[in-house]
Amino acid sequence: MAAVRSPMVADVGARIRSLRTAKGLTQAQLAEPNYTKAYISMLESGRTRASMKALEHIAATLGVKPADLLGGQAAPAAPQYALVEARRLMEQGRGPDAIVVLEQLEDGLTPRDQLVRLRYLGGAYNMAGQPKQAFPVVERAQRMADLLGDDEEKVRVKSVLAACYMRTYAYEDSVRLNREVVQACDEGVVNDPGFHFRRLVDLALGLSNLRQPKQALAVYERAMEISAQFEDRAYLASMYQGIAKTYHDTGDVEAAINYNQKSLQLFEELGLLDQVACALDSAAGLYVEYGNITRARETLARAARLAEEAKRDGTLASIKASQAEVLAKNDPDAAMEEAQNALKFARKVDQVDAQVRMLVLIGEIRMKTNGAAARRSFQEARQLAEER
Known part of the structure; x- marks a missing residue:
């Protein structure tokens, strides 16, 4: 029998075996359809x-x-475990940190x-608000998936x-691709309930x-x-946030709240400060719709404190x-100064969404006194949105 390669490999194997037996699965069932019973046996025995x-x-x-299979221990000096990290x-929303790990990981990979x-790196760039850097990486991943003939990876990269x-x-392009991805999941090309769930939410x-x-x-x-088939509370919270937005679009403010x-409760339980701040930002808009301006202001003040604590400038700009x-609902003159300051900050941290919103707001406020200046502001907002 081959010797165990390292204590960490043996520990991962033992954890796989423990989780498999707790789930009531045989090695053959865990292996299907991509691997063999013999391969799972070798993993579990640390060979x-x-x-x-x-x-x-x-x-x-x-x-x-995947990280649960490592048991929370420090990752060993192996590229596969760097990918897990x-x-x-x-998964924690730390795209920039993931980019650092992935960019240093060039050698030692199959x-x-x-x-x-490449798939992770494209996703990390996108998460970090750098989609222009993400696209060429995703294109490389697509070509590699085609060369390897890996149908599952083709779906994941898509x-x-x-x-x-x-x-x-x-x-429209996003919806078209996600429909294809969901269909592939329905057809069993990707047998991963968590992935299926997240793509439905997207x-x-x-x-x-x-x-x-x-x-x-629907x-x-x-x-x-x-979602009942697995545990992903962070994405479940994101789903609730999406449902809230959809109900808001239909005019059902009560359901949206x-x-x-x-969503807010789950994010708070998970200690995800940036997501809590985002949820509070969304909640403030709903309170405005409900006519509760005071509560909206209080909610935004709390959101700003959390965003500063989490050091998330993009969220703070929003x-x-x-x-x-x-x-601007009650004091347009004071709002003009606030909007100009917010626009300055959004430009500083390169938060395009907030820049567009402030240019539109400034244009709306200026429309009453200076139509030409207002139109320039609207034009700049439109151009910025198109470039984005």
Whole structure:
């Protein structure tokens, strides 16, 4: 019998075996359809090191995350585990940190793990608000998936491309690709309930952005049915946030507030400060719709404190924009100064969404006294949005 390669490899194998037996699965069932019973046996006995692809497959079948297979221990000096660390950082919303890990990881990877690295790197760039850097990386991943003939990876890479389109406001392209991804999941090309769930949420969000709320809510219902099969509270919270936005678009502010509160509660329980700040930002807009300006201001003040604590300048720029928009409801003159300050900050941190919003608000305020200046502001907002 081959010797165990390292204590860490043996520990990962033992954890796979423990999770498999707790789930009531045989080695053959865990292996299907991509691997063999013999391969799972070698993993569990520590006689071989799992590839990143294998870790993703095993984690999906067991209903856990790849990082859970490591048991929270420090990753060993192996490129596959660096990939797991990068994925963990991305699950925490730490795209820039994941980029650092992935860019340093060039050597020691098999072709298939190199493909996973490219997929993660494209997703990390997009998460960090750098879709222009993400697109060429995703294109490389697509070519590599084609060369390897890996149908599952083709689907996973396509989902990253859809996310990049979403980030650049190409909602129709994003929806088209996510429909193809969801169909592939329905057909069993990717057997990963967590991935299936997340892509349904992405599809629903895209439909909502295209002002198709009925279709979006129907897709969210499918996502909720699948969510019972695994534990991903962070993405569940994101789904509730998306549902809140969809109900808001339909004019059902009460339902929107209800789902926003569900989202906020989960994010708070998970200690995700940036997401809590974002949820509070959204909640403030709903309170404005409900006519409660005072509560909206209080909510935004709390959101700003959390964004500063989390050191998320992009989120803070959005909150500052919201504060200016709320102030404009009652005091346009004071709102002008607030909007100009928010625009300055958004430019400093390169938050395009907030810049567009403030240019539009400044144009609306100026329209009463200086139509020419207002039109220039609107034109700049339009040009900025198109460039984005």
